[in-house]
Amino acid sequence: MIKKQIIEQEVSIYICDKCGKESYARLGYFTCEICGQLICRDCAVLFNWETLKYNSFEGDYPNSICKECWQKGHEEREELLKLKEEYDQKEKAIINKWKNKLKDLENENKIQEK
Numbered sequence: 001m002i003k004k005q006i007i008e009q010e011v012s013i014y015i016c017d018k019c020g021k022e023s024y025a026r027l028g029y030f031t032c033e034i035c036g037q038l039i040c041r042d043c044a045v046l047f048n049w050e051t052l053k054y055n056s057f058e059g060d061y062p063n064s065i066c067k068e069c070w071q072k073g074h075e076e077r078e079e080l081l082k083l084k085e086e087y088d089q090k091e092k093a094i095i096n097k098w099k100n101k102l103k104d105l106e107n108e109n110k111i112q113e114k
Helices: 067-072 074-113
Strands: 029-031 038-040 044-047 063-066
Touching: 044 067, 063 067, 067 074
Parallel strands: none
Antiparallel strands: 029 038, 044 063
8 A cells, every 4th residue: 555645835825915916926026115014016116226216127126115105205205306316417517527627737738748
């Protein structure tokens, strides 16, 4: 007589805390960095803190939060985008000023050499 051995395997089921979507794979599920809930791809906003770019599943978007927390932070996000734009403009102006100064010094050196 042959005995069948039943192997019990622990199976994890991931359930989105927002919409209830279930999956056996952790892939495609994220943890909201604000409220800590487990969220599926449909309920997540992926973004990059440094560039403030978001919602593309291609590229470098290492951060994730749920859409609810994303909406709550709308005003702050808009303020950050405005500050980032101002900073970028000032940075470009300073770089251009520095480049022009270097060109002027280079031209002065050429004149003195003659």
